[in-house]
Amino acid sequence: MRRRKLYIFVEGHDDVWFFERIVKPHLVHYYRRVFIIQHARLSTKKKYNYIRSMHEMRADYLFVVDIDYFPCVRAKKEDIVGYLRIIDSRAIVVVIKEIESWYLAGIGNHRSRKLQLPVLESTDDITKEDFNALIPPKFRSRRDFMNELLKHYDITIAIQKNKSFAYFWQ
Amino acid sequence: MSLKKLKVTNFKSFNKAEMQFGSFNVVIGANAAGKSNFIQIFQFIKEVISSGLDNAISMQGGINYLRNMNIGASKDFSVTAVFDQEMSWTGKVNNKLEKIKMHELIYEFALNFKQKSIDYAISKDRLHLRCEFFKVTKTRIGTYNDEKLGDGEIIISSRQGKINVIMHKPAHSHLDADHIFASFLREEQLPPHTLLAETSFFSAPLIRETFNGVSIYNINPRLPKAAIPITGKAMLEEDAGNLAIILKKILKNSETRRKFFNLLAELLPFVDNLDIEERPDKSLFFKVKEKYFSSQFLPAFLLSDGTINATALIITLYFEKQPITIIEEPERNVHPYLMSRLVNMMKDASSAKQIIITTHNPEVIKYATLEDVILIARDKNGFSSITRPHNRKEIRAFIKNEIGLEELFVQNLLEG
Numbered sequence: 001m002r003r004r005k006l007y008i009f010v011e012g013h014d015d016v017w018f019f020e021r022i023v024k025p026h027l028v029h030y031y032r033r034v035f036i037i038q039h040a041r042l043s044t045k046k047k048y049n050y051i052r053s054m055h056e057m058r059a060d061y062l063f064v065v066d067i068d069y070f071p072c073v074r075a076k077k078e079d080i081v082g083y084l085r086i087i088d089s090r091a092i093v094v095v096i097k098e099i100e101s102w103y104l105a106g107i108g109n110h111r112s113r114k115l116q117l118p119v120l121e122s123t124d125d126i127t128k129e130d131f132n133a134l135i136p137p138k139f140r141s142r143r144d145f146m147n148e149l150l151k152h153y154d155i156t157i158a159i160q161k162n163k164s165f166a167y168f169w170q
Numbered sequence: 171m172s173l174k175k176l177k178v179t180n181f182k183s184f185n186k187a188e189m190q191f192g193s194f195n196v197v198i199g200a201n202a203a204g205k206s207n208f209i210q211i212f213q214f215i216k217e218v219i220s221s222g223l224d225n226a227i228s229m230q231g232g233i234n235y236l237r238n239m240n241i242g243a244s245k246d247f248s249v250t251a252v253f254d255q256e257m258s259w260t261g262k263v264n265n266k267l268e269k270i271k272m273h274e275l276i277y278e279f280a281l282n283f284k285q286k287s288i289d290y291a292i293s294k295d296r297l298h299l300r301c302e303f304f305k306v307t308k309t310r311i312g313t314y315n316d317e318k319l320g321d322g323e324i325i326i327s328s329r330q331g332k333i334n335v336i337m338h339k340p341a342h343s344h345l346d347a348d349h350i351f352a353s354f355l356r357e358e359q360l361p362p363h364t365l366l367a368e369t370s371f372f373s374a375p376l377i378r379e380t381f382n383g384v385s386i387y388n389i390n391p392r393l394p395k396a397a398i399p400i401t402g403k404a405m406l407e408e409d410a411g412n413l414a415i416i417l418k419k420i421l422k423n424s425e426t427r428r429k430f431f432n433l434l435a436e437l438l439p440f441v442d443n444l445d446i447e448e449r450p451d452k453s454l455f456f457k458v459k460e461k462y463f464s465s466q467f468l469p470a471f472l473l474s475d476g477t478i479n480a481t482a483l484i485i486t487l488y489f490e491k492q493p494i495t496i497i498e499e500p501e502r503n504v505h506p507y508l509m510s511r512l513v514n515m516m517k518d519a520s521s522a523k524q525i526i527i528t529t530h531n532p533e534v535i536k537y538a539t540l541e542d543v544i545l546i547a548r549d550k551n552g553f554s555s556i557t558r559p560h561n562r563k564e565i566r567a568f569i570k571n572e573i574g575l576e577e578l579f580v581q582n583l584l585e586g
Contacts, residue, residue, distance in 0.1 A: 005564065007583075033585070033586070035581075035582065035583050036582075037581050037583065038581065046573065049571040049572050049573055050568075050571070050573060052571050053564070053567040053568045053570070053571040053573065054567075056567045056570075056571070057563060057564040057567045059564065
């Protein structure tokens with residue numbers, strides 16, 4: 001019986017939606033419940049209190065962050081452990097560069113052409129700004145476009161196109 | 171009187187659910203979780219009592235909408251309500267007085283559905299009264315003394331319309347069912363599709379009184395803005411449409427007027443006065459004088475929805491007599507700053523009557539205590555489930571680490 005619960009901390013709304021639609025449906029086979037917590041607006045003390053609660057209740061957790069301006073994953077992890085001393089560094093998942101790169105990673109070449117997107121071999125360097133610039137004119141709403149990407153998402157393709165997603169998934 | 175427990179099966183979004191209640195209950199849940207369906211359980215039973223089972227089912231949209239669409243006819247619809255209800259009856263047996271004090275009333279009924287048909291049959295209909303039995307003796311000085319003989323119960327049930335009364339009593343009691351219920355009444359045959367709750371049979375007043383003690387409010391602030399005829403119910407209607415009539419009654423009496431303005435000042439401190447105006451066409455509307463305008467009253471149609479909502483809430487909490495009050499989203503149109511006062515008021519009122527509210531407003535949840543909260547959520551099969559978050563160790567861990575209940579609700583972490 002799946003007894004453990006998993007809490008996934010993600011940064012903002014776009015991350016919540018990605019994890020809800022793509023990641024959670026896979027994880028529910030391994031956990032009794034999977035919860036997603038938005039941490040972008042939480043104070044450090046609040047994040048600390050959340051993680052301490054999870055240690056006390058013996059729940060698993062993942063702490064997903066963007067790499068931002070850090071040169072490598074290790075530096076980002078060290079930064080987080082520096083201000084959130086309670087966190088288990090193995091639970092930190094670093095997205096390179098931002099969640100938008102994971103959104104685009106799951107789109108195959110054929111679907112890219114159908115969506116009037118450029119065919120990208122890798123989405124590792126895609127930033128939020130790049131993503132916004134790539135939104136085809138027929139999508140007047142960014143949310144509509146993101147939902148369209150998730151509708152056609154292929155995890156095996158995402159693993160090939162984005163290293164940080166592949167590392168997380170595998 | 172208070173509602174202790176409610177159980178329901180195969181009703182709208184519920185497969186099987188059971189909930190226990192305290193004096194103040196905050197039913198929370200996301201949109202479409204089943205909060206309104208929970209209220210519908212009470213609406214349905216009240217409708218059965220006032221209009222009969224067939225009409226009550228019709229008011230729910232028919233059998234197909236009464237029961238869960240996925241479960242359909244494969245399982246009975248059933249409802250069980252357990253009330254703390256005190257009532258006593260004294261009778262003479264062999265020239266000796268005996269008393270029965272009822273302390274718990276359980277009413278349950280179930281409907282069995284026919285496959286591929288909208289027909290149904292009553293598969294269970296039972297009123298269960300838990301009682302204490304006493305011998306009553308007259309003292310030297312003329313007062314009466316109750317000597318407890320023991321606990322017992324009276325079970326009144328109907329099976330295919332035939333009524334049966336069973337009395338389990340302590341050994342020393344000489345009472346039997348004949349002393350309480352005339353035998354000719356017990357020989358009555360109920361027509362098909364008729365529950366004990368809706369008959370003129372002796373059990374009906376008990377059930378009726380109990381369920382009529384439950385008042386349900388879903389305040390619509392637009393309705394009291396219009397003038398209404400002076401003729402209308404003396405009880406606040408579910409949507410508060412007759413608010414002006416109720417206010418007129420409250421303001422007429424100096425004591426209720428004093429109490430009303432004391433409470434109103436807490437929620438609406440800018441209100442200097444409130445009055446009712448009767449028009450020549452025999453209609454009523456209420457008007458409010460704000461502190462900012464020294465002489466002029468504002469008619470109801472110019473008042474804010476929040477002002478009307480708060481006024482109606484005070485009446486539901488403190489002036490309506492029913493011992494159980496259910497309010498759907500009482501915080502509607504109320505400023506967040508006033509939320510703590512509103513919740514405190516509901517807690518205060520719950521010392522005199524049982525209060526059950528539904529909400530999905532985190533500000534209300536913030537000021538409620540964990541023990542008051544009942545969570546309704548959809549499970550993976552789409553059924554509404556009911557839990558008390560305070561029973562769960564992970565929720566207690568979050569609260570201990572200063573993560574508020576309202577934050578757990580907003581982050582959707584309350585579900586089990």
